Amino acid sequence: MKKQRALFLDRDGTLIRDVHYLKDPDEVEIIEGIGDALLKAANKGYYLFMHTNQSGIARGYYDWPDVYACNIRMHHNFGWPDNLFTEVCIAPETPDKTDGYRKPSPRFEQEMTHKFDLIPSLCWVVGDKWIDPKSGLDAGMRGSLVETGKPIDESLRILAKEKKVPIYKDLAEFLRTEILEDE
Numbered sequence: 001m002k003k004q005r006a007l008f009l010d011r012d013g014t015l016i017r018d019v020h021y022l023k024d025p026d027e028v029e030i031i032e033g034i035g036d037a038l039l040k041a042a043n044k045g046y047y048l049f050m051h052t053n054q055s056g057i058a059r060g061y062y063d064w065p066d067v068y069a070c071n072i073r074m075h076h077n078f079g080w081p082d083n084l085f086t087e088v089c090i091a092p093e094t095p096d097k098t099d100g101y102r103k104p105s106p107r108f109e110q111e112m113t114h115k116f117d118l119i120p121s122l123c124w125v126v127g128d129k130w131i132d133p134k135s136g137l138d139a140g141m142r143g144s145l146v147e148t149g150k151p152i153d154e155s156l157r158i159l160a161k162e163k164k165v166p167i168y169k170d171l172a173e174f175l176r177t178e179i180l181e182d183e
Helices: 034-043 064-078 107-116 131-137 154-162 171-179
Strands: 005-009 046-053 087-091 124-127 142-146
Touching (some): 005 107, 034 064, 064 087, 124 171, 131 142, 142 171
Parallel strands (some): 046 087
């Protein structure tokens, strides 16, 4: 059966602890409970994509090799295969640049939908900030927030409820509830 569903995941605050302008692989700290659940989602037929904003590149705080080294460390710490993610989008733009891949732009999600013949309604975008599910919603996908990164205030909870964006304690709870519910 052809895969037509996918998970688009934020990195900082969703897959790993959010460290302000992370550039040192030694500071990569995984969020417990995610590793095996994400492998199960992949085995269940989901494409896995990582979409991360890294404006520290454009700001000169760190370089591309620093981001790659942190991603490699994340894979190592989780014990994931190097090819777990079908594609990774690292958006180096600052928030004032709106023509690139920086979330909340749905550009990456739309391109992957076309490239892999995804059915948007079967796809999720998950992250710790509103820009994450917003990029998915704008691409016709579903979105979810997790509480392992930036704090979610009451106004964001109200917006999430209005937009039918569920909020979970962490990515593992999201995966158990929305993706692996029949296991």
